[in-house]
Amino acid sequence: MSRAGRLPDALERGRAASNLADPVEVVIRASGVQKVYGRSSSEEGGVAALRGVDVVVASCEWTAIVGPSGCGKSTLLNVLAGIDAPTAGTVELLGNDLGRLDERARARLRLLRVGFVFQRFHLLPVLTAAENIELPMAEAGVARRDRRQRSRELLDFVGLGGRTDHRPPQLSGGEQQRVAIARAVANQPDVVFADEPTGELDSRTSAQILELFSSLNAHGTTLLTVTHDPEIARRARRVIEMSDGRIVSDGRPAR
Amino acid sequence: MFIALLGVLLLPLPVDPGILVERRLAEELPASVGDTVIARVLGGTAERAFVVAGIFERAPDPNRIARNDYEVRFHLPDLEQMLPDHDRVDRFAIELRSGADPEATARWVESLAFGTQVYESVTLADRSSTTFRVVSRFHDAIGLVTLLASGIFLLCLMVIRVDGRRPDVRTMRLIGVSRRTIVSAVVAEAVLIAAVASVLGVAMGAVLTFGVNTYFGAYYDTTLRFAILSPRIVVVAASLGVALGLIAGGLAAVRIVRVPPQRLGER
Numbered sequence: 001m002s003r004a005g006r007l008p009d010a011l012e013r014g015r016a017a018s019n020l021a022d023p024v025e026v027v028i029r030a031s032g033v034q035k036v037y038g039r040s041s042s043e044e045g046g047v048a049a050l051r052g053v054d055v056v057v058a059s060c061e062w063t064a065i066v067g068p069s070g071c072g073k074s075t076l077l078n079v080l081a082g083i084d085a086p087t088a089g090t091v092e093l094l095g096n097d098l099g100r101l102d103e104r105a106r107a108r109l110r111l112l113r114v115g116f117v118f119q120r121f122h123l124l125p126v127l128t129a130a131e132n133i134e135l136p137m138a139e140a141g142v143a144r145r146d147r148r149q150r151s152r153e154l155l156d157f158v159g160l161g162g163r164t165d166h167r168p169p170q171l172s173g174g175e176q177q178r179v180a181i182a183r184a185v186a187n188q189p190d191v192v193f194a195d196e197p198t199g200e201l202d203s204r205t206s207a208q209i210l211e212l213f214s215s216l217n218a219h220g221t222t223l224l225t226v227t228h229d230p231e232i233a234r235r236a237r238r239v240i241e242m243s244d245g246r247i248v249s250d251g252r253p254a255r
Numbered sequence: 256m257f258i259a260l261l262g263v264l265l266l267p268l269p270v271d272p273g274i275l276v277e278r279r280l281a282e283e284l285p286a287s288v289g290d291t292v293i294a295r296v297l298g299g300t301a302e303r304a305f306v307v308a309g310i311f312e313r314a315p316d317p318n319r320i321a322r323n324d325y326e327v328r329f330h331l332p333d334l335e336q337m338l339p340d341h342d343r344v345d346r347f348a349i350e351l352r353s354g355a356d357p358e359a360t361a362r363w364v365e366s367l368a369f370g371t372q373v374y375e376s377v378t379l380a381d382r383s384s385t386t387f388r389v390v391s392r393f394h395d396a397i398g399l400v401t402l403l404a405s406g407i408f409l410l411c412l413m414v415i416r417v418d419g420r421r422p423d424v425r426t427m428r429l430i431g432v433s434r435r436t437i438v439s440a441v442v443a444e445a446v447l448i449a450a451v452a453s454v455l456g457v458a459m460g461a462v463l464t465f466g467v468n469t470y471f472g473a474y475y476d477t478t479l480r481f482a483i484l485s486p487r488i489v490v491v492a493a494s495l496g497v498a499l500g501l502i503a504g505g506l507a508a509v510r511i512v513r514v515p516p517q518r519l520g521e522r
Contacts, residue, residue, distance in 0.1 A: 083429060084517050104433065111431025122426040139432045183430070 026092075027191050027222045028057035028080050033089035035075050035245075049075040050086070051245035059190070062213070062223040064236035064253070072245040073226040074195055080224065081114060081193045082106040094190055111139055115184030115221075119196035121176040123168040129155060129179045130164045136186050154182035158212060174205030181212050191222040198229045210235055272333045273308030279476055280325035281310045294327070296337050303337060305329075315479035318383055348376075402492070406499035409452075413445050413507035421511065421519045428516035438508040445504025446497055453496040460484050460492075 033053040038046025049072045057063055057080075065073045078084035080091055082098045091098045094113050098106060110116070123132045133151040142150070155161050158178035160171075168176050177197060184192050194213070198206035210231060217223050217237075225232055233239050234253050241249040271291055276284075286292055286307050295302045313326050335341050351360060361373035417424070424437055467482040511519070 078517055084515075107428070107431045107433050109431070110429070111433075114431070116430055118426075118429075122422065122429070124423050124426065135427070135432070136430050139436060 025059050026056055027059050027094055029092040030055045030080055031090050033079055033086045033091060035079055036087045048245055053247055057224060059222055060220050061238055062217045062236045063238045063240060064233045065226045065240045065242060066233050067242035071242045073242055077193055077195055077226045082110060111136055112187055113190045115189040115192035117180050117184050117192060117194035117197045119199040121180045123176055123179055125168050128165045128167055129160060132179055133183045133186050136183060140187050154186060158182045174201050174208060177201060177209055185216060191224060194225040196227055197225065198232065271304045271306045272330060274305040275309045275311050275328040276307050277313050277326040278310050299339055301337055312478060315477055317387060317479060320475050320477060320479060402495050406503060409449060409499055410503035410506060413503045417441055417507045417511050424511055425516050425519035434512040437512050441508035442501060442504035445500045449496045449500025453493040457489050
């Protein structure tokens, strides 16, 4: 596959029903975010992964977070996505103060308005490609027939229309990642978080994945990508560079 | 003269009285219905011929299973005539017609002869089955221990199975699948395992019951049932199995959903 297929209508028909805050122009607003690992929550007693990060991500942006290993990129992604709680500071995701949401509400927010793509795909091996895509829709209460239709549309979109009933072990790494991307956008999220989405892929497959991301972003999906891949950083509209738990530069990528 | 002779000829020939013989004895003799046998009371000298009127299967009785004695049923007057002391009876059984009052009958029989004591069959069965009740309690205890051990085994199995799926659970939690959904899935799986195991257990129990009854039935030549798989036993065992599955699945599920999703990748 050299180019992403047509984006399914399902992604453009509006969002899944949600009682969470309405769509906003600012997707992420983080202020003074600190994250310390270890027994003590103070910097003296633990390992500080984030040291006072401020960041605002607007709707429809494609932001790449780059930096050396251990600089806090993935920790920042987890905190911004509501997977992990900051030790200090506040994070607003899609107008919701994550510090005020309980685990159930955060999970609901992730389910309905956030998508995730992981480095190692994280597909459920016992489910087929279509069933993996249907999983978040089933949890969101989408009717079985609609789930089926949308999962097939999404598989067509990522160029895997003929692999509906294949299980992850029967798919290549690139194909698995494409299924993971389809799963990430199954509930038509406002924002997709991707942690090293091309980290396990060769350059040709990475290029295909980037095409998919470009297509998603072009259709209005906000992307936040943690990466070591210079090609992702080049194609993103904005690059945040981190070092030692801090943002050291923030701007448009060098072309 | 002719008339008198005819009268003699028309008189019925003396016929030996009938008796009922237990099947095992009939096979041992061997004797079949219509055969004439000679009976003598142990220790007595009087012999008498009887016609085998029928062959019966002795009622199964665990108290007599190891005793190799045989049973013959006489009409009471025939038996009385054979006994050395015609007016002496150690014990006898009375079968009542449906609707008869056993209490009133007992009082009436006891009033007929001084010193006679009448017991209902339920009371006698209760007295004679004390040993078997103890054995039955042992069986209950063994069953309980087995079920508890199975429950612990199921819990370990579910913990291992769920632990092996930490990455999957992590993924589900990260993409927003609720704890409740995950707990429900794990519990449903555990209950399914327990239900399938219960069905297999009942099937195995049925096969074993059949095997035990067939083997020991042949060994002791009896219709006594040595092992019983009653509907009550099936219901109790299956219910306990499913309940243990529910508990095991619930504990395993709660254990894993309490771990924050980002830590589920850790070992």
